[in-house]
Amino acid sequence: MASKLKLRVNGVTREVDSAPDTPLLYVLTDEMHLQGPRFGCGLSQCGSCSVLLDGAEIRSCVTPVSAVNGKSVTTLEGLPQWYAEQKTLAKAPELHPIQQAVIDEQAVQCGYCYNGLIVKAAELLSKNTRPSDRQIREAMNGHLCRCGTYPRMMRAIRRASEMMRDAHSGAETTAADETELAANATGDSAEVAR
Ligand code: FES
């Protein structure tokens, strides 16, 4: 008998009964009863099924569960804990800053796409705490919102970026921060010039 697959989902190691070629999305929703990732297109086109795999966004509708054996998957539900681990916080917040910002900006309309938008934005902010508008647009480009909430999501990402910086405002600006700021300013200037 084949050995079961094991994956770490939102910090908990889980054994999986599904066949190895089962889409990860089905395992997360049907076997683990998680409600964040959603089925949209099933073709890697819309982003509603997105999760983080070792911190990088993937489309769970086209990812066989065998491909994530032994790896760490974070869903919408696990973002606060994932954020706390990244920032070495003693305790996970109730919500990841982007989740809070989406609420504060009242960004959601029907909400169907928002799993993917939030997961992708969390990935972006984990790599770049000061994304320029151009960088936000580039990062979010593969996520479809049929309600057209893109401007509100843009505001939510900017707000989350500020919240994350405010939370760590005691830290001195590092050389990496200065480089990031300069790069963002250059990128936005170039965009305005186009
Ligand atoms: S359902 Fe996976 S990308 Fe659309």
Ligand code: FES
């Ligand atoms: S809020 Fe309805 S699809 Fe995005």
